[in-house]
Amino acid sequence: MNSKVISDIAERTLAAYVTTFLGILIADGFDLTSISAIKAAAIAALPAALSVIKGAIGSRFGDRSSAAWLPHHGAKSAKGSQSSKGTRAGSRSSS
Numbered sequence: 580m581n582s583k584v585i586s587d588i589a590e591r592t593l594a595a596y597v598t599t600f601l602g603i604l605i606a607d608g609f610d611l612t613s614i615s616a617i618k619a620a621a622i623a624a625l626p627a628a629l630s631v632i633k634g635a636i637g638s639r640f641g642d643r644s645s646a647a648w649l650p651h652h653g654a655k656s657a658k659g660s661q662s663s664k665g666t667r668a669g670s671r672s673s674s
Contacts, residue, residue, distance in 0.1 A: 587646040588634035596627035 600623035607615050634646030641648035 584638045592627045592630045595630040599623035599626045
């Protein structure tokens with residue numbers, strides 16, 4: 580894995596943790612002094628851990644340049660349009 584993939588996984592993990600933690604705190608009443616806040620932090624770590632696993636799987640079987648499971652189609656279409664333009668330009672100059 581390259582550093583871009585690792586930073587992508589770290590970003591997704593942090594986002595999963597923060598959103599889950601805040602969601603649980605808001606649903607529970609947002610009392611940071613209670614033991615339920617500590618429980619919420621522990622519970623929020625589970626989706627974040629699953630995010631790491633998902634990212635590792637995505638970097639192996641999905642888009643290898645990120646943690647995404649689906650391939651990035653934008654890069655392929657841009658390359659395809661550049662190569663087809665080059666082919667057309669080359670065929671015009673040779674005729």
